[in-house]
Amino acid sequence: MTMPDHPGKVGKTAVLCFSPNDGGMEHDAAFMAQSIAEHLTECLLVVREGTWLQQYARQHDIPCEAIAFRGSFSLTAIGAMRRLWQQHDIRNVIFLGASEIHSIHFSIAPPVKTFIVRHGTTKSSSKKDLVHRLTWSRVTAHWCISEHLKRNVTELFPIGKARVFVNYPGLGVKLAYLPRARPLTKEDATLRLAHVGRLVAGKGQRDALEVVKQARSRGVPATLTCFGSGSDRNELEARIARLGLKDAVTLAGHVAHPYQHFGDFHGFLYPSRGEGFGNAFAEALATGMHCFSYDNTVFPEFRQLGFHFHMVEDRNHEALSDAVVSVWENREPLPMDNIALCHELFSTATEMRFLAEYLA
Known part of the structure; x- marks a missing residue:
């Protein structure tokens, strides 16, 4: 899908959410894509094929690409994401979700420069084992939507050199x-x-x-x-x-x-x-x-x-x-x-x- 031109100085951005549900996170992803497009730069919403979020994007004219994504690790999805980054000259990737990071990690390559994970729910288990340290190693920033979540993320996730910041959700219109x-x-x-x-x-x-x-x-x-x-x-x-x-x-x-x-x-x-x-x-x-x-x-x-x-x-x-x-x-x-x-x-x-x- 072709994205409209935007005069902003921020590079083109993709918001990723592969959840099949229709709860708060999925609404947040759609609203985020709209807000980035309105305030900052061209934005593409990337979703799992056949989900509520794909239908919502279509109904609300949100630039969207749906990819086949089975399970949390998919070679097909990795290839599809890499092609999207190249095709749309995506410089920033923002991910809302969890397990799909195992695939997203292997898609992050030029022209992508920043990979941000937005944290919206409290986690209970540590992600600092060897496998998680690998799959989270390309994250450049952790976006937490409260100070409570910042403490939670700092305690449980392999931060490395990534930045951790708090940015409250906008309630918009x-x-x-x-x-x-x-x-x-x-x-x-x-x-x-x-x-x-x-x-x-x-x-x-x-x-x-x-x-x-x-x-x-x-x-x-x-x-x-x-x-x-x-x-x-x-x-x-x-x-x-x-x-x-x-x-x-x-x-x-x-x-x-x-x-x-x-x-x-x-x-x-x-x-x-x-x-x-x-x-x-x-x-x-x-x-x-x-x-x-x-x-x-x-x-x-x-x-x-x-x-x-x-x-x-x-x-x-x-x-x-x-x-x-x-x-x-x-x-x-x-x-x-x-x-x-x-x-x-x-x-x-x-x-x-x-x-x-x-x-x-």
Whole structure:
């Protein structure tokens, strides 16, 4: 596919994401390709053939090449990537993913000058053995989307001479049209809470159910709407029934752009246990909504950046319930200062300006 001309001084760039899924990372890859093309230089999105991301790129006119990629190591994929770098004169490669680096490593050759891996999730196992040191040896920079992830990457990955930097994700045009959160008034008969995320263990839905149950047992008419789909749905439905929450909890399933519905809610309940950054949490902050989280991973960093929200001891859903009850009983005013801070810290222009320093 031919990419449009661009007057930028940064060399042509390729964003790689070979995941077959349609979650946050895949959306980030598509949005990144669009943002680089808008702010910096010509950009090509490279994906696995037959995936949701290929279809999304086609629907949104994102310059895209899809390659056959089976498993994490593919000679066919290596050859295809090398041809793409030559054909499009690619100087920068940015990868979102994990295991496919075994193939990408062998594709990195002139004209490519920089190879950046963007880290968006917390890892638990070390990558410093001999095989990983080889496959990560051509990485020139590690892009971490939070200070928490920078510490995680520095501890577990073979850094060598590569640079490690933090660059927060830009929320892009969302900042311009995110709705304002619903104010909590004395006239409200229900405390409306939301959660956004894949339905998987550890993402916070299970703990959120416990929080809602405890809040309702203390007289707070709380409801919860969970946006997202995933493998944990059956387990969540069983827990909803067991806790007697069928009239209080809605599993809305996959909804395009769930942040567009944030104006219907008073609070964002997010007891996740493993966020690398928490895009949905940042989006909720940007509406001025009451937000609730555990004290783990990236959430203390949000507090250090100056955001106002309720953060309690990790995995203590009783304390999280106390915070929800307090907001209801005191009819706490919305933390509207969070909106301006999100515009300052999470603009796409800021993200791209910082990224340019690491591109050839």
